[in-house]
Amino acid sequence: MGCVRSRHARSRTTGLINLLAVAAVTAALGVVALRAWRGIQAPSDAVVALLTMAAGYLLADLLTGFVHWFCDTFFDERTPIIGPGLIAPFREHHRSPLLMTQHGFLELTGSSFCGLAPLLALFVWLGGSFAAPVNAFVLALSAGAAGTNLLHRWAHEPSPSAFTRTLQRTGLVLTPERHARHHRPPYAAGYCVTSGWMNPICERLNIWTRAEAALTAVGFPAGGTHHEVGD
Numbered sequence: 275m276g277c278v279r280s281r282h283a284r285s286r287t288t289g290l291i292n293l294l295a296v297a298a299v300t301a302a303l304g305v306v307a308l309r310a311w312r313g314i315q316a317p318s319d320a321v322v323a324l325l326t327m328a329a330g331y332l333l334a335d336l337l338t339g340f341v342h343w344f345c346d347t348f349f350d351e352r353t354p355i356i357g358p359g360l361i362a363p364f365r366e367h368h369r370s371p372l373l374m375t376q377h378g379f380l381e382l383t384g385s386s387f388c389g390l391a392p393l394l395a396l397f398v399w400l401g402g403s404f405a406a407p408v409n410a411f412v413l414a415l416s417a418g419a420a421g422t423n424l425l426h427r428w429a430h431e432p433s434p435s436a437f438t439r440t441l442q443r444t445g446l447v448l449t450p451e452r453h454a455r456h457h458r459p460p461y462a463a464g465y466c467v468t469s470g471w472m473n474p475i476c477e478r479l480n481i482w483t484r485a486e487a488a489l490t491a492v493g494f495p496a497g498g499t500h501h502e503v504g505d
Contacts, residue, residue: 288384289380289384291384291388292380292381292383292384292385292387292388293380295384295387295388295390295391296380296383296384296387298387298391298394298395299387299390299391299394299416299420302391302394302395302397302398302416303394303413303416303417303420305398306394306397306398306401306409306412306413306416307409307413309401309402309404309406309409310323310406310409310410310413311406312406313405313406313407313409314406319406319407322406322407323406323407323410324410325407326407326408326410326411326414327410327411327413327414328414329411329414330410330411330412330413330414330415330416330418331414331415331417331418331468331469332469332471332472333415333418334414334415334416334417334418334419334422334468335418335466335467335468335469335470335471335472336466336472336476337415337419338418338419338422338466338467338468339465339466339467339468339472339473339476340465340485342364342465342466342467343465343482343485345360345361345364345365346364346365346368346461346465347482347486347496348489348494348495348496349361349494349495350365351365359385360385363385368457368461371430371457372430372432374423374426374427374430375427375430375431375432377427379424382423382424382427383420383421383423383424385423386419386420386421386422386423387420390416390419390420394412394416397412418468418469419468421468422467422468425447425448425467425468425469426448426453426467426468428441428442428447428448429442429447429448429449429450429452429453429467430450430453445469446469447468447469448467448468448469448470449470452464452470452473453467453470455473462482462483463477463482465482
């Protein structure tokens with residue numbers, strides 16, 4: 275009974291932390307969006323802000339793809355500290371791709387919001403004098419990073435909502451077709467799951483293969499999904 279109560283207490287604590295992180299990031303994004311809007315004084319400012327938002331969104335796709343690749347490629351679920359909380363969810367997803375569609379919002383996105391909250395808070399604190407393009411860039415980067423697991427889940431939804439299907443048709447978010455390669459042998463592609471736009475570039479440049487060779491050479495233990503048989 276004591277162990278059960280302890281697990282429930284940890285679950286409640288984790289849920290509260292995730293909820294606070296979501297609230298903090300949402301508030302900070304509102305501040306950054308307002309600063310970007312106030313900094314637009316002319317049509318040319320709006321064009322530049324839109325271009326920097328596109329760049330920020332692409333960077334979010336790349337950075338979250340790097341985290342996805344790393345967790346799929348190195349260490350395992352028993353690794354101290356990072357194993358249970360970071361590596362395990364990625365490995366679980368490969369064993370059961372549809373399981374993430376059953377997770378609640380906080381369970382699905384909590385780790386992303388928790389990781390982003392202190393960085394975004396620091397930017398809000400220091401960034402009062404930043405120009406509109408900088409705020410626009412950070413807004414898109416942060417929103418893309420915070421929402422990556424949700425967008426990933428949408429690509430696995432058996433019956434996505436009309437809103438989700440509309441976004442996917444525009445190409446602004448990850449589509450099932452764009453993500454399908456990640457779940458096909460040799461399970462070594464399609465790591466970028468925010469929009470998936472960066473996947474062709476990463477694969478054309480062999481970024482993941484080169485990065486794995488470099489990190490393996492300095493002692494990182496390979497043992498991820500593409501080293502295993504099956505999905």
